[in-house]
Amino acid sequence: EILxxxxxxxxxxxxxxxxxxxxxxxxxxxFVSRSPGSYSFALGxxxxxxxxxLKLSDLADVLRRRPAAIAFGFMAQYVIMPxxxxxxxxxxxxxxxxxxxxxxxxxxxxxxxxxxxTYIARGDVPLSIIMTACTTIGAVFxxxxxxxxxxxAYIPVDIKGLALSTLQVVLAPVLLGAWLQGSFPHGVxxxxxxxxxxxxxxxxxxxxxxxxxxxxxxxxxxxxxVMVHTAGFLLGYVASKVAGFEEPQSRAIxxxxxxxxxxxxVVLANSHFASPLACxxxxxxxxxxxxxxxxxxxxxxxxxxx
Numbered sequence: 001e002i003l004x005x006x007x008x009x010x011x012x013x014x015x016x017x018x019x020x021x022x023x024x025x026x027x028x029x030x031f032v033s034r035s036p037g038s039y040s041f042a043l044g045x046x047x048x049x050x051x052x053x054l055k056l057s058d059l060a061d062v063l064r065r066r067p068a069a070i071a072f073g074f075m076a077q078y079v080i081m082p083x084x085x086x087x088x089x090x091x092x093x094x095x096x097x098x099x100x101x102x103x104x105x106x107x108x109x110x111x112x113x114x115x116x117x118t119y120i121a122r123g124d125v126p127l128s129i130i131m132t133a134c135t136t137i138g139a140v141f142x143x144x145x146x147x148x149x150x151x152x153a154y155i156p157v158d159i160k161g162l163a164l165s166t167l168q169v170v171l172a173p174v175l176l177g178a179w180l181q182g183s184f185p186h187g188v189x190x191x192x193x194x195x196x197x198x199x200x201x202x203x204x205x206x207x208x209x210x211x212x213x214x215x216x217x218x219x220x221x222x223x224x225x226v227m228v229h230t231a232g233f234l235l236g237y238v239a240s241k242v243a244g245f246e247e248p249q250s251r252a253i254x255x256x257x258x259x260x261x262x263x264x265x266v267v268l269a270n271s272h273f274a275s276p277l278a279c280x281x282x283x284x285x286x287x288x289x290x291x292x293x294x295x296x297x298x299x300x301x302x303x304x305x306x
Contacts, residue, residue, distance in 0.1 A: 003197050010113060010200040011290040017208030018287040022218075028209040036271040039209075040165070042202045043267045044173045049195035050112050050136075051177015052188055053129070066127060072243055073131040073253045076236050078142045080257055081106040084231040086150040088224045096154040098217065100147075100273055101281035102224050103154075105265040107146040108282070109135035109170075112199060113290055114259040121297035123251030131256045136174060139264070140166045161272050169267055203286065206263040217277070218284065225285045229292050232258035251300060259293050262286035 020027055031038050063070060085106025089099035110132045118128035135142075144162035151157055181188045236257030240250040265282025273279075 003193055007196045007200055008116065010116070010204070011294045013200060013204035014208065014287045014290050017204045018284075021208045028205075031205060032209050036267070039206065039267040039270045040169045042206055043169045043263050046112070046199045046202050046263060047136075047170050047173035048177045049199040050132075051174040051179075052181055052192050052195045053177075055178065055181065063130065066130075066249075069124075069127055069245060069249050069253070070130055070134055072240065072245070073127070073236075073256050074134055074138065076239055076253060076257045077110055077131070077135050078107070078138070078146060080235045080239070081228065081232050081260065082146045082150055084228045084235075088227045088231075089154075091227075092220060092224050094220065094224065095217075095277070097273065097275040097277040098221055098224075098281060099154045100151040100157075101265070101269050101278035102221070102228065103151040104143075104147050104269055104273075104278070105225075105260055105262055105282040105285050106228055107143050107150065108260045108262065108264045108268075109139040109143065110256045111259050111261040111263070111289075113203070113293065114255050117259065117290075117293040117297045118252045118255050120294070121251050121255060121300040122248065123255060123300075124248040125252070127249055128252040128256055131252070133174070135256075136170055136261070139261075140171050143264075143268070155273065158272050162268055165268055165271055166264070170261075170264060203263050206266050206283070206286070208287075209266075209283070217280065221281050221284050222288060225281060225288050226292070229258050229260075229285070229289050233292070233296060255293060255297070258296075259289055260285060262289060 082103065085103045089102045094102060112132060114132060115125060115128045119125050140163055143166055144157075144159045147162060148157040148159045181192075233254050237250055237254035240253040245253065260282075262282040262285040265285065266279050269278040269282060270276070
């Protein structure tokens with residue numbers, strides 16, 4: 001119970017970390033100075049913890065039982081968010097690097113925080129978990145291709161490098177974690193209760209380690225981030241309702257579409273874009289997205305069924 005409560009405080013950690021980054025950027029110099037290796041290692045640890053919670057047999061079972069909802073959520077994730085990221089960056093007239101960072105964030109897969117938020121919102125948690133897994137696997141191809149399509153007009157995009165990095169820091173650790181769970185269940189059972197808390201603490205570190213934007217840029221980026229995530233939550237819900245899905249599934253799809261793996265955005269931007277400014281939108285997203293998602297979940301939990 002203590003570990004569960006500590007894990008649920010993820011929004012508090014990212015808000016505190018973000019405020020610390022603004023007040024004392026040098027607090028994260030030990031981590032930033034070792035990038036991109038430190039970023040890649042941190043995200044790999046997060047994805048490994050996600051793999052500990054997945055059973056390949058469960059994945060196959062849900063794929064068989066709910067293929068339409070999973071396919072719809074996958075398409076919504078990789079259509080709504082990239083389009084909104086590109087449209088928002090153009091509407092706000094962001095600089096090329098900030099535009100690239102915002103678009104990259106919008107092209108990332110769903111994040112593991114969406115599973116917790118879906119639970120709070122009384123949504124379909126198994127569907128949320130499987131959608132996160134499917135969009136994560138698909139990110140090896142979808143994230144680089146979509147980033148090239150939408151951000152290529154602003155800066156050069158190394159599609160092969162993005163794909164290789166996504167494979168290394170996302171897919172490989174997830175599959176390794178799932179394999180370890182099946183091969184060494186007793187050892188993983190001892191580690192598993194601590195994995196979610198470790199994942200949210202590391203995610204908070206990744207989200208907080210930005211220090212290369214002035215206050216005016218941060219305000220503009222925050223505006224763009226709020227616009228993109230709001231559109232994701234709203235359009236994900238409306239589209240799923242129009243498609244005929246029930247309320248728990250619609251909530252899960254809405255949250256999955258609206259919440260990205262912003263940590264992946266930070267890592268990829270840090271590794272493949274020339275300026276640290278590109279890291280700012282996904283880092284800001286990690287803070288604001290969790291606040292927005294948590295608020296939506298609480299509203300649904302207490303008022304959505306009345």
